Amino acid sequence: MIRSILFTLHWLIGITAGTVLMVVGVTGALMSFEDEILLQLNRGVMTVEARAEPALAPDALVAALTRQVPGRPAFLMVQAEPGRAARAFVVPPGETSARRGGAIYLDPYDGTLLGAARGEATFRFIREIHRWLAWGDIGRAITGGSAICLVILAATGLYLRWPRRPLDWRNWFAMRLALRGRALFWELHSVLGTWVLPLYLLAALTGLTWSYNWYRDAVWALAGVPIPQRAGAPPAGGGGGAAGGVPRARPQGQALDLGAAWTAFVEAAPHGYSRAILRLPAQPGQPLRVSYLDPHPPNSVAMNQITIGTDGRVAEHTRFEALPAGHRLVFSRLALHTGEYFGLGGRIAMMVASLLMPLFGVTGWLLYLGRRRQKRAAKALAKQFPVLADATAPPLLIAFATQGGTAQALAWRSAASLRAAGVPVQVSSVATLGAPDLVAAGRVLFVVSTFGEGEPPDAARAFARRMAAEDRALEGVEYGLLSLGDRSYAHFCGFGRTLEAALQRRGAKPLFGTVEAGREDAEALARWQEALSTLGAAREAALAWTEARPEAWRLAARRHLNPGSVGWPVYHLEFEPEPGTSAQWEAGDIAEFHVPAEAVAAQDQAREAEAEGDAELATRPAVTGLAPRDYSIASVQEDGRLHLLVRGMRYPDGRPGLASGWLGTGAAIGDRLDFRLRGNPGFHGPEDDRPLILIGNGTGLAGLRAHLRRRAKLGHRRNWLIFGERNAAHDFHHRAEVEGWRAQGVLLRLDLAFSRDQEQRVYVQDRLREAAPLLRAWVEAGAAILVCGSAEGMAPAVHAVLAEALGEDRLDELAAEERYRRDIY
Ligand SMILES: Cc1cc2nc3c(=O)[nH]c(=O)nc-3n(C[C@H](O)[C@H](O)[C@H](O)COP(=O)(O)O)c2cc1C
Numbered sequence: 001m002i003r004s005i006l007f008t009l010h011w012l013i014g015i016t017a018g019t020v021l022m023v024v025g026v027t028g029a030l031m032s033f034e035d036e037i038l039l040q041l042n043r044g045v046m047t048v049e050a051r052a053e054p055a056l057a058p059d060a061l062v063a064a065l066t067r068q069v070p071g072r073p074a075f076l077m078v079q080a081e082p083g084r085a086a087r088a089f090v091v092p093p094g095e096t097s098a099r100r101g102g103a104i105y106l107d108p109y110d111g112t113l114l115g116a117a118r119g120e121a122t123f124r125f126i127r128e129i130h131r132w133l134a135w136g137d138i139g140r141a142i143t144g145g146s147a148i149c150l151v152i153l154a155a156t157g158l159y160l161r162w163p164r165r166p167l168d169w170r171n172w173f174a175m176r177l178a179l180r181g182r183a184l185f186w187e188l189h190s191v192l193g194t195w196v197l198p199l200y201l202l203a204a205l206t207g208l209t210w211s212y213n214w215y216r217d218a219v220w221a222l223a224g225v226p227i228p229q230r231a232g233a234p235p236a237g238g239g240g241g242a243a244g245g246v247p248r249a250r251p252q253g254q255a256l257d258l259g260a261a262w263t264a265f266v267e268a269a270p271h272g273y274s275r276a277i278l279r280l281p282a283q284p285g286q287p288l289r290v291s292y293l294d295p296h297p298p299n300s301v302a303m304n305q306i307t308i309g310t311d312g313r314v315a316e317h318t319r320f321e322a323l324p325a326g327h328r329l330v331f332s333r334l335a336l337h338t339g340e341y342f343g344l345g346g347r348i349a350m351m352v353a354s355l356l357m358p359l360f361g362v363t364g365w366l367l368y369l370g371r372r373r374q375k376r377a378a379k380a381l382a383k384q385f386p387v388l389a390d391a392t393a394p395p396l397l398i399a400f401a402t403q404g405g406t407a408q409a410l411a412w413r414s415a416a417s418l419r420a421a422g423v424p425v426q427v428s429s430v431a432t433l434g435a436p437d438l439v440a441a442g443r444v445l446f447v448v449s450t451f452g453e454g455e456p457p458d459a460a461r462a463f464a465r466r467m468a469a470e471d472r473a474l475e476g477v478e479y480g481l482l483s484l485g486d487r488s489y490a491h492f493c494g495f496g497r498t499l500e501a502a503l504q505r506r507g508a509k510p511l512f513g514t515v516e517a518g519r520e521d522a523e524a525l526a527r528w529q530e531a532l533s534t535l536g537a538a539r540e541a542a543l544a545w546t547e548a549r550p551e552a553w554r555l556a557a558r559r560h561l562n563p564g565s566v567g568w569p570v571y572h573l574e575f576e577p578e579p580g581t582s583a584q585w586e587a588g589d590i591a592e593f594h595v596p597a598e599a600v601a602a603q604d605q606a607r608e609a610e611a612e613g614d615a616e617l618a619t620r621p622a623v624t625g626l627a628p629r630d631y632s633i634a635s636v637q638e639d640g641r642l643h644l645l646v647r648g649m650r651y652p653d654g655r656p657g658l659a660s661g662w663l664g665t666g667a668a669i670g671d672r673l674d675f676r677l678r679g680n681p682g683f684h685g686p687e688d689d690r691p692l693i694l695i696g697n698g699t700g701l702a703g704l705r706a707h708l709r710r711r712a713k714l715g716h717r718r719n720w721l722i723f724g725e726r727n728a729a730h731d732f733h734h735r736a737e738v739e740g741w742r743a744q745g746v747l748l749r750l751d752l753a754f755s756r757d758q759e760q761r762v763y764v765q766d767r768l769r770e771a772a773p774l775l776r777a778w779v780e781a782g783a784a785i786l787v788c789g790s791a792e793g794m795a796p797a798v799h800a801v802l803a804e805a806l807g808e809d810r811l812d813e814l815a816a817e818e819r820y821r822r823d824i825y
Contacts, residue, residue: 064111454494700789
């Protein structure tokens with residue numbers, strides 16, 4: 001709730017005040033090196049050739065000025081550095097104050113008029129935009145308001161980005177420039193934003209002292225500085241704090257002797273000066289006030305103040321370093337604002353940060369527009385598929401429970417055939433559903449698969465538990481059920497049957513007879529389509545198990561990974577897409593290998609050659625020969641190649657397995673082979689950079705490797721790999737890559753279990769159990785868990801350890817939240 005309010009506040013302010021902040025930022029950056037730029041532009045005006053002779057004293061300069069320019073000199077700035085011109089402000093005749101910015105430069109050695117400096121007017125205009133958008137009080141209110149907005153943006157931004165535990169600061173400040181599109185905008189906006197945040201806060205909090213008197217007074221009061229009675233500092237710039245406590249002297253006859261007063265100043269300034277600004281008396285009786293910088297001042301606003309009376313004596317002398325700390329800080333607000341307080345580095349940092357302001361504005365806008373577009377698209381989609389609100393009856397709910405994605409894909413295809421006939425439908429994973437949702441929908445079609453040993457898919461475990469409740473709350477609910485399974489398992493369609501029993505026990509009524517479908521059972525699917533047609537679905541196009549076709553890939557590389565191993569050979573294979581093959585997949589997806597006819601023929605020949613031929617064995621490969629084989633993809637699309645990790649299986653009589661044998665030794669480099677890439681949403685990784693625990697054994701490393709390659713590319717470094725095989729010496733597949741990840745920090749932690757490297761067998765589940773406290777901490781920090789590898793032995797044992805460490809319910813919850821996902825076989 002708080003997050004969403006702050007998020008709205010952040011973008012609302014961002015898209016409004018952001019525009020002004022961009023202007024203020026850029027103008028501020030332009031002024032960062034104003035002095036240096038003007039000096040370069042104005043050789044011969046702001047500087048003259050340095051001479052050996054001493055420069056004129058202020059009284060001689062004022063005399064020279066009065067001879068050449070009509071009016072009363074009001075301010076004079078002299079600098080100790082040889083060749084630096086004197087700078088003066090003159091009150092024109094008949095006026096009461098010096099014209100804003102109308103500085104005149106004089107040759108310090110002979111008082112010759114050098115004129116006005118080029119570019120000063122431009123910088124004055126930039127400064128006016130920076131301070132009040134060159135728009136008087138209205139502009140000042142706007143820039144002041146946007147300074148407050150900048151503070152709010154910084155604070156809300158920080159809150160929204162505050163790392164969840166455990167704090168991984170290095171990661172938090174790291175920029176991942178390899179990202180693309182919206183993710184890159186987000187990264188630039190949030191990570192760079194975090195870097196410049198202290199500078200923005202500093203600029204805003206000091207800048208506000210010029211915007212609001214109440215704010216300035218509050219800061220002054222906090223710092224213990226007496227609140228100035230009069231607003232406005234001398235127009236000569238710098239010395240912002242000098243305005244404080246200027247006594248108003250009444251004219252009292254005696255005129256100041258500038259020569260004597262200057263001598264008194266020179267004697268009083270303990271180290272001399274680098275720059276002195278003289279406020280010249282307007283009337284007889286008024287003293288001379290000098291603000292001066294020491295030869296090596298801590299910053300350009302560390303001004304000391306001296307007042308010299310008409311009697312030629314020092315009346316008051318305030319040294320900057322003698323001021324209380326609070327005063328010094330307050331009087332240094334300009335230096336803080338420009339970053340100069342921290343030296344040249346501070347100035348450059350502030351300039352860069354100010355220049356970056358448009359980047360935040362632009363990325364912020366792009367992110368905002370992107371969100372709007374997404375929302376609109378979602379609305380359009382909602383219109384296309386009317387939901388509860390505008391339909392007389394609630395839409396039909398299609399609920400799926402899937403491990404490998406088949407049930408999910410069939411649920412969507414069923415929905416499409418109903419929608420095509422105008423039947424409103426909603427599709428949802430059962431993970432998010434409870435009895436009230438089923439009751440609200442009234443009619444529910446379930447498409448569920450079975451996993452484990454007659455169990456629900458991982459993400460449906462919590463739902464299955466909710467359904468097992470005893471009460472009859474589902475009276476009035478009508479259901480249809482498509483149950484997917486595989487007849488080679490002992491508990492065919494086990495979960496579908498459990499679900500149906502629960503539905504009936506709780507009072508739900510079937511819409512039609514349940515359809516049980518074995519692998520790729522076309523006839524069962526036709527029955528399901530028939531059942532859908534009773535609800536109004538179109539019958540024209542036949543419902544298919546899959547819509548994608550196998551495509552051609554060329555075997556480009558193959559490596560035997562485990563020579564010398566006691567186990568079967570493991571091969572790393574790389575395939576390149578043939579022209580026309582749409583090579584698109586995500587980490588976690590599956591490549592279905594379609595065994596070529598020549599592989600079957602080759603095996604038949606081999607079998608015939610073995611004269612005796614075991615009849616039972618002989619028929620088995622022939623029967624299963626045509627069924628495609630699934631392999632977890634071990635690479636990411638950016639790799640350009642499809643990588644697989646294939647174990648060369650053997651029949652009990654020692655002959656190589658049909659598919660894996662062909663991949664391992666049968667096919668030659670350059671051969672074309674058919675694969676259908678199948679989305680496996682149930683094994684996709686988290687979108688964000690949450691921690692990831694990857695557990696697997698043997699060729700299960702394939703699926704984990706794809707995820708790790710993806711995470712490495714994204715710069716998501718909180719990864720923990722637990723991998724097991726037989727012997728480290730032979731079976732540590734992709735060892736160099738895994739150790740490389742560990743060295744580069746792509747793996748925060750690596751646990752290896754080589755079962756046969758010691759007396760006592762050690763497996764991944766043992767490693768996991770040893771690290772149970774860490775496992776809990778990672779899960780607490782939002783970690784997701786991916787398990788890839790053998791469904792017998794490894795997966796159930798790992799599951800048991802996870803349940804033991806986290807609790808069975810918590811594990812089911814994690815699965816429902818898509819944070820516990822498995823690709824096991
Ligand atoms: C590890 C594993 C265990 C399975 N266990 C069963 C089972 O006990 N009973 C069954 O009928 N099917 C079982 N199956 C087969 C699946 O239910 C079937 O392949 C289904 O089409 C998968 O659908 P899905 O991709 O939506 O998860 C199992 C599949 C796997 C990978």
